[in-house]
Amino acid sequence: MIEVKNLTKIYKLNKKQMAEQKTKDSIKKAVDNVTLTAKEGEIYGLLGPNGAGKTTTLRCVATLLKPTEGSVSVCGYDTVEQPDKVRESISFLTNEIKLDPQFSPKYMFNFFGRLRGIDQKTIDERREELFDYFGIHAFEDKKIEELSTGMKQKAAIAVSLVHDPKVVIFDEPTNGLDIVTARGVTDYLKILKERGKLVIVSTHIMSEAEKLCDRIGIIINGRKAAEGTLDEILAQTGASDLEDAFFEYYKQYHKEV
Numbered sequence: 001m002i003e004v005k006n007l008t009k010i011y012k013l014n015k016k017q018m019a020e021q022k023t024k025d026s027i028k029k030a031v032d033n034v035t036l037t038a039k040e041g042e043i044y045g046l047l048g049p050n051g052a053g054k055t056t057t058l059r060c061v062a063t064l065l066k067p068t069e070g071s072v073s074v075c076g077y078d079t080v081e082q083p084d085k086v087r088e089s090i091s092f093l094t095n096e097i098k099l100d101p102q103f104s105p106k107y108m109f110n111f112f113g114r115l116r117g118i119d120q121k122t123i124d125e126r127r128e129e130l131f132d133y134f135g136i137h138a139f140e141d142k143k144i145e146e147l148s149t150g151m152k153q154k155a156a157i158a159v160s161l162v163h164d165p166k167v168v169i170f171d172e173p174t175n176g177l178d179i180v181t182a183r184g185v186t187d188y189l190k191i192l193k194e195r196g197k198l199v200i201v202s203t204h205i206m207s208e209a210e211k212l213c214d215r216i217g218i219i220i221n222g223r224k225a226a227e228g229t230l231d232e233i234l235a236q237t238g239a240s241d242l243e244d245a246f247f248e249y250y251k252q253y254h255k256e257v
């Protein structure tokens, strides 16, 4: 279970960041009092426009950032008090984390497996399953730097799952992928869910969230605008699809800031 309680994250901005973000404020409230809950056996979608605070929220869940206020717990462990316990339970995938370009997918998989203290037999079994599923065998010995975007993403996903984590946190996992590769990834997330894992993904692709997610949290300007199943969100807004519902909330929450 992931419990995000009244999470606020404030970044301090340097002069360059202030210029980039076209602001005179020296701080940026990226996440503003967000509360959400995600449970094992479900795919939770964090939906929001660019700059909404999705990555910041997921980084707090993954122990990479400390909350300014509020708290986050994963599988009962607080991300600040027991970050090591949290890290044992999670897989975190984000566009900013890259595999070392000099090494091959197979090498990286084995390396991270051993780093996690997993025995070689189990590493081999998991590698076979994941490399089979994602079609990685064909390029398993090539250097990461020689791979296409899709190949790199598949390798990064496989490596992130080496320790068979209970909680899978994927930040825009289908970003930059063609529809065939993207479908392979979302289908695998469904397999993980069927195995009882908790999967939390961020996306701004409405159709993906509609098809994939059991529950959806919409965040706009750092604030939670809505949370629920697709049907609940549609009922709350009277909209006929998620995109229309999203724009209803967008009008409301974008204006208010």
Ligand SMILES: Nc1ncnc2c1ncn2[C@@H]1O[C@H](COP(=O)(O)OP(=O)(O)OP(=O)(O)O)[C@@H](O)[C@H]1O
Pocket (backbone or CB within 6 Å): 011, 012, 013, 017, 021, 028, 029, 030, 048, 049, 050, 051, 052, 053, 054, 055, 056, 057, 204
């Ligand atoms: N390290 C940082 N320092 C300062 N400001 C930051 C930092 N990271 C993010 N921000 C700002 O915080 C806000 C939220 O960013 P975040 O990356 O969480 O959004 P996002 O929803 O993931 O957006 P996207 O869809 O573009 O990935 C943005 O205004 C961003 O400019």
Ligand SMILES: [Mg+2]
Pocket (backbone or CB within 6 Å): 054, 055, 056, 171
């Ligand atoms: Mg992001």
